[in-house]
Amino acid sequence: MSEQFHTQKHAIRTSFEKAAHSYDAAAVLQREIVDRMFERLELIRLSPPRVLDAGSGTGYAVPKLRSRFTDAQIIELDLAHSMLSVSREKQLGTGVKKLLKRLSSTTPAQVCSDIEQLPFADNSLDMIWSSLTLQWCNTPDAAFAEFQRVLKPGGLLMFATLGPDTLKELRSAFAGIDGYEHVNQFIDMHDLGDALITQGFATPVMDMEYLTLTYQDAKSVMQDLKGIGAHNTMQGRRTGMFGKAAWQQVQTQYEVLRRDGKLPCTYEVIYGHAWKNDRPRPQGVRPDGSQIIEFRPRNS
Template identity: 30%
Template structure:
C-alpha cells in the first residue's frame, strides 16, 4: 500500500476535520498574510481552506513524499468548480524535508496540519521553522497528543506487547518547546476526536496516512500479533472507539528571548 493509492478526498477526512478547526482560528487575524508555507500536505484540505480565505496570497506546499503531493493535486482536480470560481491554479509544490532550507523565505505564515509527529527532533524543527518566518510571522500547527490511540495501546499492553512509553507529545511540552526555540507567547489547546471502525481496512488506511503506527515502537517480531489483536477487536466490535488527541498551537516568531509566556487551554470533558 502506498500513499498514492489515496486519491479520494474521503480518505483524508481526519485531516479535513482538523483543517476546519485550524481555519476557524484564522478569523482572529486582521491582516491577511502575503505568503504562506505549508509544511506537510494533507490531501489538499489545508490548501483549499487557505486559498478560499486568502485568494491573493502566494502559497508554497512542501512534503518529503512526492506521492502525497501528487495525491493532493489529484484530489484538487476533482474539485474543478472550486478552483474555477477562484480562478486560481493549484499552489506551487516542492518535495523536500521539513528541515531543508527554503530560498523563498521569509514567509508571513507557516502552516502544518498533522505533520509534527513525523519528526523526532522537534527543537531543531521549531528553530528551523522560526528561521523561515519574517519578524512577527505566525505559526499555525496541529499534532497528535499524548492520549492518541490510548485504547489501542491499552489493548496491546494487555497482550504483553511492549510499546514505546510516550509515543506522542504532551500539550504542555509543545508550548515549552515553541517558547524555547524561536517563538513567543505560544497558545496551545487540545481537543479529542473519537473514531469508530466497522472494517479493519479503514483503520490501517488511517494509520498509513497519519504515519503514526511505527511511533508505538512495536518490535518486528511482535508486529503480526499486534495486527491480529487489533483486527480481531475491530471485527468483533470489542474496540468501540479509538481516540485521537489533537493539539493546536499558534505562536508568533520571537524577536526577543525574554518575556515569553505560554497559554494553555483545556477543553471541557464531554460525556
C-alpha cells in the first residue's frame, strides 16, 4: 500500500477515544460481524485457558467469549483507553451489583496497547480473537508477527477485517472533488492470507462476504462513521475545512447510487482463522515453508 495512504496511529487513537460513548449506538454492523464470527467459532473445537480480545472496543464480544469459554481468562486489549472504560462500566453495572462484580475474578483483565506491539510474553496466549481491528494497520505483517509470537504452539488466531470494496459508494461520491483521499483504503483478502503464511501460521482459512447498510442520505452515512470513530486517518487526507459547494457535490454524486429510495453503504468483510504451528520450524526453512538454499564457494 502506498505510503501516502498509510494511517496515522495517533489519529486512530484520538478518533476512538472521542467515539467511545457514541460507539454502541452506531455499531450495528460491528455487532453483526461479531455474531457471525461466533457462528464460525462453533465449528471449531477448543478450550483455551487464556484468550485475548485484540481490539476489544466497548466489549461486545467479551460476555460471548466468557460464555463460550467458561474457564478461560479473558483479556481485553484496545488502543483507546476510553473504549476499555466503557466496556468496564457495562460489565460492572451500578450499586451493590457493581461492588460484587468488582470483587469477582471473572471480570476480564484490560490492557491499553497497540496490537502491533503486544505487551505479552512469548508463547503466553492460547487464542487471539480480533474483530475489525486489523484494518487500522498499514500492513498486517507486524500484527500477525506479534500474534505469532505471543500464541502458544497450537494456539488459534481468529479475526475479521475489511477488504478493498468497503465504502465503495462513499469513495465514488468523493471522486474528483479535490486531490485528496477521503476514504480509508483496505487490504485484499489474498494479501492477508499470504501475510499469515509468511509469518508462520498454519492452514489459514479465509472467506469473504458483502454486507450493505442503507441510509436516507449521505449525512447519515457520515454520522454513523463518526459515531464509531471510523474517520479518515490516512496521511494523504485533507486536513482543512470542507466547503459547502464541495459537500453538495459529494451528495449529488452519492444520489446517483440511490436504489429503492435508499443510499447503499457496502462493507467487504473478510473472515480468517489460522493456527500457530505446534512444531518448531526446521533450520533452513522460511516461515512460508520454502527452503533456504545457500551457495558457498568451494574450498580450493
